[in-house]
Amino acid sequence: MREEDARESLIALLQLAYAAEKAAGYAYRGHWHSVVDADERIRLAQIENEEWHHRDLVGEMLNTLGAAPNKRLEIRAAIIGRSLGVLCHFTGWLAPMYGAGRLESRNIREYETAARFAAGCGHHEFVDCLLKMAEVEWEHEKYFRSRVLIHRLGRRLSLWPEPPPKETIRESFPRESEETLELIEASR
Numbered sequence: 475m476r477e478e479d480a481r482e483s484l485i486a487l488l489q490l491a492y493a494a495e496k497a498a499g500y501a502y503r504g505h506w507h508s509v510v511d512a513d514e515r516i517r518l519a520q521i522e523n524e525e526w527h528h529r530d531l532v533g534e535m536l537n538t539l540g541a542a543p544n545k546r547l548e549i550r551a552a553i554i555g556r557s558l559g560v561l562c563h564f565t566g567w568l569a570p571m572y573g574a575g576r577l578e579s580r581n582i583r584e585y586e587t588a589a590r591f592a593a594g595c596g597h598h599e600f601v602d603c604l605l606k607m608a609e610v611e612w613e614h615e616k617y618f619r620s621r622v623l624i625h626r627l628g629r630r631l632s633l634w635p636e637p638p639p640k641e642t643i644r645e646s647f648p649r650e651s652e653e654t655l656e657l658i659e660a661s662r
């Protein structure tokens with residue numbers, strides 16, 4: 475992969491993530507208002523805050539790259555996020571927990587991939603922050619999985635694949651980003 479390609483891929487992925495964090499923020503706001511258990515409300519509100527924080531961090535990276543958020547994605551994210559936030563009040567307890575867990579498992583991989591693209595285009599200063607966000611998403615996935623599994627019906631559902639242990643996010647990174655750099659070198 476050429477350095478310029480890595481940069482373009484990074485920008486596209488960060489634009490997606492920036493919008494997805496907004497959708498998540500709105501969805502979790504509706505979600506925590508819809509549950510009655512006090513501990514669940516606290517944890518979900520905390521997750522909402524973490525998603526808004528991610529959005530700020532991703533926004534700063536886009537800025538550094540001289541790129542802007544994607545307007546179409548931003549509008550779509552607002553509609554999806556707000557709709558999901560409202561839906562949480564009608565779907566019952568299990569569906570939002572299940573849907574969130576599934577989405578969070580994808581978020582982990584997205585930030586890991588973004589970290590590799592960042593290293594691939596020389597933006598090493600983004601790597602630690604992107605991996606940290608992948609780790610936070612890993613915690614989110616774990617939480618939603620644990621919620622689904624306390625539900626009698628949830629235990630009988632087939633769940634999304636379980637992510638590898640949290641440590642592997644950092645362990646696998648140097649090796650894989652070295653491979654990405656070798657590919658960039660080879661294409662020069």
Ligand SMILES: [Fe+2]
Pocket residue numbers: 495498524525528581611
């Ligand atoms: Fe996030």
Ligand SMILES: [Fe+2]
Pocket residue numbers: 498525578581610611614
């Ligand atoms: Fe998350």
